[in-house]
Amino acid sequence: MYATYVIWTRHMRKFVQQTEELVGLALQSVLWVVLFGVGMRGMISDVGGSDYMSFILPGIIALSALGGAVGGGMVLLDERLRGIVKEYLAAPIPRLSILLGSAASTATKALFQATLMLIIGLLMGARLAINPVGWLGALVLLAIFAIGFSGLALGVAAISRSIAGYHGMIFLFNLPLLFASNALYPLSVLPGWMQAIVLINPATYLIDAVRALAFGVEATLPLWASGLVLAVFAAASMIFALSLFQRSLRA
Template identity: 30%
Template structure:
């Protein structure tokens, strides 16, 4: 009888085995994945939150191609070939603003205090917010490529460069979102976060090669546009989608991505720990 009792105790119960397997995955990743799902559910229940990654980039593309295309390139179709890669970069850049705004809103509503009362990793809310926004960037990029192809954009390269270009843009947006995360953790009002973010992104996008070549600009603006990371991202996409120089612009935008993350990610984590 004693041996029977000991055998029963020694055998793991069905509820113990999954718990042992789940411990292999770090708690920050498991909890962060759950909060990524929370962010996606929150977005689906507020479809208007997707306007900045779905409808707004399409409106930008249509307006610039069909209003300015004839004046800049002679006809809209020719300008579409130049403008689409740049507008794709602009769309994910604007979408990255949402990370800082969302974090600021969570701070205002007290959701951070609720997370602190739960047995979850301290880093999970930050990872969840950024992870959900990565899916928004991917959604925006895919929509832009589909709409561009429907309007007549023609890829001069194969499927692999197209996917590589989208990956480069998402990596660049991921780095930028850390900067907006810092802003969202420093500024108290979500509207102020959005206003300041727009004020930052407008010179980055319009003072670049997103809409026109740098050669058409005055020398002082051309000097800035040539080193602007947004210009590097747009030129990298043009090389990957239309053919032309690829190695130099891709290397440049990846270096900018690493530098931006190296500066802002540690600051964002330190501020988050202090605020949360």
């Protein structure tokens, strides 16, 4: 576990020192919340008894967590291409700790970006429900979601041979997952065929649960089902990442 902590510390120190990455995350948050959220709120006053900013913010938070996970996968890919992973392998540490350290730092970045997005959203008029237990539950589910997409990002990074190839593959986990979810519109207004697609998307369950727990919007899906789907998704994603990471070491 100490090796995992050391790798996590290394990645987070690099993240803090690279001001362009921090500024990029901040600008992305501002653009999504201010330009998209505020603009749409001018057209739609409320959804399901909630103002549109409070309705849309959980979806933007999910997208930001996904973006943070994608950025974390880039770190592993960069270390592979530069030969740093081989230096890790030469050290007397468990190989699994390399992946766990990368997963921990990736999930941390995802949570950082999601927190930043939440703060900006609240400044723009979103309203949290007065429910500290709900806030904690939403944070736990967000962490599980971040770990899940961290696993996907790391798995893709483990087999990608170039940065361009990584971005080409990871694009499938970015904007398409946002629009194929309940982030921008209620699940009830979608046609049946689209609802079937949306319900396959793990982001749908996070967004619905966060709306209910943190923003007081009535849940469309059972909270226990959302928690179960996210837990299974996170476990499957980490197994996926571990499998591809071990395969890359044998290559």
